[in-house]
Every structure is written in structure tokens, then in C-alpha cells.
Amino acid sequence: MNAVCVPAVAALALMLAAAQETQPKKIRPPEPGRAWQSEFSPAALDRVGGAASVKISQGTLLFLDWTYQADGELRRLEQNHACGFWPTAATAVKDVVFVGGKSFETGHTVIDRLAFDFGGFPAIPPTIRAERVFDGDVEGQRLFDWMLPMDTAPEVGPRVLCQFRDSEDVGVFDPTARTLTTAVTSASLPALRDPKLVHETYALHERRGALYFLSPGLMSGGRRYVVMFDADRDGALDSWHDCADAQAFTELVGECGVDWK
Numbered sequence: 680m681n682a683v684c685v686p687a688v689a690a691l692a693l694m695l696a697a698a699q700e701t702q703p704k705k706i707r708p709p710e711p712g713r714a715w716q717s718e719f720s721p722a723a724l725d726r727v728g729g730a731a732s733v734k735i736s737q738g739t740l741l742f743l744d745w746t747y748q749a750d751g752e753l754r755r756l757e758q759n760h761a762c763g764f765w766p767t768a769a770t771a772v773k774d775v776v777f778v779g780g781k782s783f784e785t786g787h788t789v790i791d792r793l794a795f796d797f798g799g800f801p802a803i804p805p806t807i808r809a810e811r812v813f814d815g816d817v818e819g820q821r822l823f824d825w826m827l828p829m830d831t832a833p834e835v836g837p838r839v840l841c842q843f844r845d846s847e848d849v850g851v852f853d854p855t856a857r858t859l860t861t862a863v864t865s866a867s868l869p870a871l872r873d874p875k876l877v878h879e880t881y882a883l884h885e886r887r888g889a890l891y892f893l894s895p896g897l898m899s900g901g902r903r904y905v906v907m908f909d910a911d912r913d914g915a916l917d918s919w920h921d922c923a924d925a926q927a928f929t930e931l932v933g934e935c936g937v938d939w940k
Contacts, residue, residue, distance in 0.1 A: 706782070706783055706785070709765050709780075709781050709844075716734045717732070717733050717769065717770055718732050718771070719731055719733070719774075721795060724745075724747065727800075727801060728747060728748035729748075729800070729801075730746050731743055731745050732744040735766050735767070735768070735769060739761060739762050739765060740759050741760040741762055741766055741769065741778060742758075742759055743757070743758040743759070743760065743804075744756075744757055745758065754801070756800075756801055756804055758807075760793070760807050762778060762780065762809075764780045765780045765781045765782075765783070766779070766780040767779060767780045767823050767824070768780070768825050768826040769826055770827055770828050770839060771828065772837045774794075774795070775792055775794050776792075777790055777793075777812075777839055777852070777854065778790065778793060779813075779823040780823070785814075785816070787815060788814075788820055788823070788859070790852060790859075791812065792809070792810045792812045793808070795808075796808065813857055813859055815859060818846075819843060819845060819846035819848055819861065820843050820845075820846070820848075820859055820861065821843060821844070821845045822845055824844045824847075825842055826841045827839070827840045827841070827881060828840075828881070829891070829909065829914055830882075830889040830909075831889070831909075831912050831914045832911070835912065835913050835914050836854075837854050837855070838851055838852065838854075839851070839852040840862075840891055842871070846864070847871045847872045848861050848862075848863065848865055848871070849861070849862050849871060849907070849916070850862055851916070862915070862916045863907065863916060868905065868921060870903055870905050876894065876901065877895065878893065878896065879891070879892075880892065882932075884908075884933070887908050887932070888908060888909055888910040888911060888912050889910075890906060890909075890932060891907045891909070891916075892904055892907070892928070903921060903922060903923055903924065904924075904927070904928040905919065905920070906928065907919040907920075
């Protein structure tokens with residue numbers, strides 16, 4: 680019978696444990712989300728009547744479809760941007776685009792800010808400058824479902840409204856402070872968990888300030904609306920409402936005095 684060296688066995692166990700700890704963490708890609716698209720018109724392209732459509736597809740690419748006027752015709756220029764992470768939502772705020780997603784390396788929630796140099800446009804696509812403006816790992820703030828620009832007062836600066844897949848909470852991203860905060864929890868507004876709310880938009884109300892609402896898809900069979908107000912347009916939501924149907928929504932916001940975006 681062979682003798683077993685206890686210290687040697689213990690050392691081997693420690694070596695195996697250390698090896699497991701140093702193995703790279705395998706990060707799973709996010710589950711496919713719904714199709715996403717946004718439009719914006721950079722001021723730099725006013726000279727050619729330019730605009731862009733930004734789309735997220737499966738994988739890691741952001742698709743930009745630039746349009747412009749030339750010789751009296753509307754022309755297109757397509758461009759792809761490799762994000763370097765899994766993008767799940769994005770939105771244009773003035774002349775830049777914010778893209779949120781999940782890191783390959785850490786699994787963290789990340790946001791990149793994309794700025795564009797149109798020096799050679801439209802002969803060549805614009806140069807994209809990507810800057811990481813957020814990297815965090817907070818439970819309840821993982822995986823963006825959607826992003827929307829907030830209609831804030833000029834002195835406030837830009838803000839991005841968003842919703843998280845893991846909690847269904849609504850959050851606000853401040854690009855200047857580079858902070859991501861929870862604004863409305865799904866516990867306080869259970870309607871945020873309704874899967875039929877698939878459209879997001881915003882408007883400016885003459886009396887109630889900035890309005891953000893979620894509405895059902897045309898073919899979803901859904902009836903309810905979620906409405907959120909930022910009365911003083913300071914980038915912080917002041918109130919939120921669950922409207923049972925379109926009539927309740929109309930009664931809440933009024934049929935006039937709304938400048939839809």
C-alpha cells in the first residue's frame with residue numbers, strides 16, 4: 680500500500696484552486712433583444728441636407744445609414760462600427776450617439792460616446808471617435824433594453840433615459856457626471872414590466888414640461904400606456920403614471936399643447 684503525502688496533496692489542491700481562479704471569466708452574450716433604430720441630423724451635415732439612421736443588430740456591430748442631397752437627389756452612404764462589446768441599445772443626443780451594452784471582458788454595463796468627424800463626407804464615411812463614458816456593475820442596472828434622449832433645459836446639459844432588462848427599472852444617465860442612476864423602479868410602477876410596451880418617445884407639454892411615454896405595439900393587443908413627467912426639465916423624473924388605455928392617456932396629457940418629438 681502506497682503512503683500518501685498529506686502536505687503534497689494539500690499543495691496540489693491549492694495549486695488547482697489557484698489555477699481555477701486565474702482562468703479567464705467566460706462572459707455569456709446577452710439574449711437577443713428587439714430590433715432598435717433611431718434617427719438624427721448632425722448640424723455638420725446641414726450643408727448637404729444630411730441625416731442618419733442608427734441600427735443595432737445581433738452581434739457587435741452598429742449600423743449607420745447616412746443620407747444626403749447631391750445633384751437634386753437623395754443619396755445614401757452605409758457604414759458599420761465595431762463596438763468592441765455587445766450593444767443592446769443606443770440613442771442620438773444632438774450630434775453624438777450613446778451606445779450601451781455588455782462588456783466582453785467583464786460582463787459589466789458599459790456606455791460609449793460616439794462623435795463624428797465629417798471632414799471628407801460624403802466622399803468618404805465620417806470618422807468615428809469612440810470614448811468609454813461608463814463602466815459599472817450594479818444589480819438592477821444590467822443590460823439596457825432601450826435608450827431615449829431627454830428634453831432637458833439648455834443649462835442642464837444632456838441626459839439619457841433608459842430601461843434595464845434585469846430589473847425593468849427606468850434609469851437616467853448623465854454624460855457629464857458619467858453617472859447612471861435609477862429613476863423609477865418597477866416595484867413602484869409595475870406597468871414597466873408589461874412586455875407589450877414596445878415603443879418609447881417623448882414630447883414637450885406647454886404646462887407640464889417634458890413628457891416621456893411607453894406605448895404598446897400596434898399588433899400587440901396591449902392597451903396601457905406609461906407616462907413619465909419632468910416638469911422643470913432638470914433631467915430628474917417628477918411623476919409617473921400607469922394609464923389603462925388611450926383614453927386615460929389622452930385625458931392625462933391633454934389633446935393640445937404637445938410638441939411630439
